[in-house]
């Protein structure tokens with residue numbers, strides 16, 4: 389049933405509730421005659437497919453928002469989409485009616501690749517999803533993340549060591565360091581290098597998933613009936629899906645089987661999967677219980693790497709482009725930690741400017757600019773019908789670039805959240821980058837802790853500068869966005885060098901200690 393302001397009234401059984409209840413019944417009966425939200429005129433058969441751009445589609449969606457309002461709609465072939473471009477509509481539906489709007493829509497290619505079963509983010513709403521989210525929360529929810537401060541700090545220090553030794557590899561190493569930590573904590577796997585077979589399998593799973601969700605790429609997404617064709621049928625993508633499913637299954641199970649075997653052999657290191665793999669009687673979980681755990685464990689790698697690395701990469705780019713902001717952040721961190729130590733997690737509250745830099749980096753280019761929810765029952769919002777099964781798109785980018793809320797939204801300005809004379813603070817809705825309601829990201833605390841540790845330490849110990857051209861002039865890197873399952877900036881070059889020899893020494897010592905850290 390709808391989570392709607394009238395429902396609590398029905399529950400107390402008052403007269404008002406009866407009237408409201410009656411209105412609700414009438415509303416649902418008459419629902420089919422209500423209009424869809426307004427939107428661009430569709431063509432026969434294709435609907436609005438011809439208008440959908442592959443690159444930065446959220447900008448097109450935002451322009452529809454300007455024209456048709458906070459809630460609009462469009463159609464691609466037979467599939468209905470509702471578009472939410474304003475915080476008010478997103479809050480009203482995905483947050484306040486979250487019992488209704490926590491479903492994911494049918495995505496035929498993902499389903500063929502097995503991701504609807506073995507990836508939390510694409511799973512249908514139900515008990516399995518709730519159990520998985522609960523477990524992820526035990527592992528990396530807020531209080532768990534607080535307890536993981538030593539692990540997060542050690543990983544950050546190892547990464548800082550690589551920035552000193554191999555600054556050109558700043559993106560590859562950010563990925564490897566985070567990936568290695570996640571594999572270690574999730575499975576007890578020690579990934580020694582980027583060529584580690586488990587890293588390879590997990591990265592391949594990510595790449596294949598990105599391919600499978602490409603909007604408008606697969607005919608079967610618009611014509612799900614094609615899924616019933618023989619696998620060899622050309623042009624359907626079915627043979628690709630079958631091979632992809634095999635490779636993704638291999639990734640989900642190879643890592644899980646590593647831990648399972650280690651537990652059976654009595655040589656398992658401490659890890660989240662090893663802790664969960666035994667049932668109440670002390671037997672190794674099998675069948676559906678084992679599958680559920682394998683899926684949940686795989687979600688940590690799948691959810692954390694692309695997203696966190698995309699933000700880290702954007703941070704480097706923004707620092708290379710904004711030397712004044714970088715200098716002010718360095719002054720702040722110097723005031724707090726001085727010159728003879730590196731920042732610690734407990735310094736966070738004393739670094740408000742750096743906190744604003746992180747919020748503004750998240751707002752500036754959300755890594756998931758549009759998220760999709762769905763619903764299993766018809767609903768009505770502001771007189772418009774939202775039929776069951778509709779893909780409801782929340783345009784996070786549009787919300788965080790709304791010019792009525794953010795002055796010059798395309799400018800990176802961490803001071804926009806400050807209340808100053810003549811310029812009141814702009815609202816901080818950066819948490820919208822983690823999504824909404826019951827599907828909101830369960831890894832947000834973990835992600836923010838990793839980002840805070842890395843960003844504060846980089847600002848404390850390094851200068852990030854543009855590279856120089858042949859004439860010796862610094863050329864700030866361009867903001868060149870690439871779209872994918874997660875969105876980020878195209879790989880770029882910048883100079884990363886220690887601020888002083890003393891800082892370099894601090895990093896060397898911290899990295900050495902971190903290499904001996906036992907997770």
Ligand code: HEM
Pocket residue numbers: 508509510511517521524528687688689690691692693695696699755756759760761821822823824825826827828829830831832834835836
């Ligand atoms: C800066 C980093 C991150 C960003 C911006 C981010 C963003 C998001 C977004 C937008 C969603 C979809 C929410 C929705 O549908 O309303 C999501 C879901 C999810 N994220 Fe993250 N995420 C990040 C880091 C992480 C980390 C570190 C993990 C580690 C476990 C993680 C795990 C997940 C999972 C499992 C889901 C699926 C939840 C569900 O469908 O119920 N994410 N994330």
